[in-house]
Amino acid sequence: MRAMVLTGPGELALDSVEQPAPSADQVLVHVTHSGICGTDYKIFNGSIPVHYPLIPGHEMAGEVVDPGGNAAFKSGDRVIIDPELYCGACFHCRIGQTHLCPKGKLLGRDVNGGFAEFVTAPATHVFPLPAAVDGRTAPMIQVLTTCLHAQRQVDIFAGETVVVLGLGVTGQLHVQLAKARGARVIGITRSAEKRKLAETLGADLTIAGGDDVVEKVREATEGRGADVIIETTGILAQLASAVPMVRFGGRILMFGIFTVKEGALPFYDLYFKELTLIGARVAKSEDYEASIALVQRGVVRFDPLVSDVMPFGELRTAIGMLGSDGAAGRMKIIIEHG
Ligand SMILES: [Zn+2]
Ligand SMILES: [Zn+2]
Missing domain, CATH: 3.90.180.10 (Medium-chain alcohol dehydrogenases, catalytic domain)
Structure with a gap:
């Protein structure tokens, strides 16, 4: 053959x-x-x-x-x-x-x-x-099975706000899955094209990645931060940015694959905000x-x-x-x- x-x-x-x-x-x-x-x-x-x-x-x-x-x-x-x-x-x-x-x-x-x-x-x-x-x-x-398996690890209730960080293929699938679970979905990426695509696939709001992105998420969530962040890029700086973006008691789903073995995260805030970090594989x-x-x-x-x-x-x-x-x-x- x-x-x-x-x-x-x-x-x-x-x-x-x-x-x-x-x-x-x-x-x-x-x-x-x-x-x-x-x-x-x-x-x-x-x-x-x-x-x-x-x-x-x-x-x-x-x-x-x-x-x-x-x-x-x-x-x-x-x-x-x-x-x-x-x-x-x-x-x-x-x-x-x-x-x-x-x-x-x-x-x-x-x-x-x-x-x-x-x-x-x-x-x-x-x-x-x-x-x-x-x-x-x-x-x-x-690819969808890996996104679905990951979302099964995090409780998402109808009406909650879910931020999807990164809108590549898996980000766009996460947008659709979170929408199907009744969430209000915010998609974040630098690419205008991918933001537009996320909107056609159901994202309620999209934000251009940049310095003021945390502020914009807070503005969109009555100053509280999102209930759930789904990180799809595997870039540590993005995961760190999820910490100020999520509300006290919120959940961060680490879907992107982090190959770095060490690095900086705002650890004190993980404690002080009582955040849950969730891993998911295959x-x-x-x-x-x-x-x-x-x-x-x-x-x-x-x-x-x-x-x-x-x-x-x-x-x-x-x-x-x-x-x-x-x-x-x-x-x-x-x-x-x-
Ligand atoms: Zn693959
Ligand atoms: Zn076995």
Whole structure:
């Protein structure tokens, strides 16, 4: 089969490799569409270490070719794949925290993923797509599950004010999810284009990122600050800015991935305002069913978040576009496998 094989940092090329054979508990899927994100770029350039050779790709949709021994599927079923594998037998898996399994593996990072003609996945990780869900944007369901899983960790009540910091793809998904929960949503970013997009997706108010942003959030919340801040950028200075932006007793959801290991935060204010800092990582099976339903019912829209659709043969170029200067202003890149 055709596959994009990574043989070293920056060394990604179209190659012909052996088609994977599904074991009894696996399903063989013909990949029709995949999405690429910052994680793929880091795997590509070597900043996330992997064993070579590797077929990357963890956001994928396709059609069942061989359901193996799994009666729940038949050939031709449209599906998406949950790429987060878990062992099923450890302490975390047994208490339902499969996403925290210490033996967990990611398709496209630890085992071969979806940048190929075919991929195998355990039947437990394959989810049927209803007719109303477009296969082209379906790889974004994986991204939505991570946002949904994160929002499950924080109580948001109807009428509360939620600030979303950063309005990239995940920020725009958080805007839509918080709106669906009945919140009043304020979106913050420097990009005028992304602010406009957030408004069309339901943000009640958007604010241009800058020096006076804390003041503007306070103005919009009767001087109190927002009830909840969802930080999506992973930039420590943004997290620090959330502290004066949130009300006393408020909650800060750390969705963006902070790779720094130390740095400055207004620690005294964390105590004095009695703030809750909430972490969230990846997603669980329950988030797939729920995310598919949200898209099927039109509660969450993917189409406006796609900035580029590219053919499979241009995947290397597409990943390169996520590098430093190409990333700005770019939203989701979808790959059509053809
Ligand atoms: Zn991703
Ligand atoms: Zn486990």
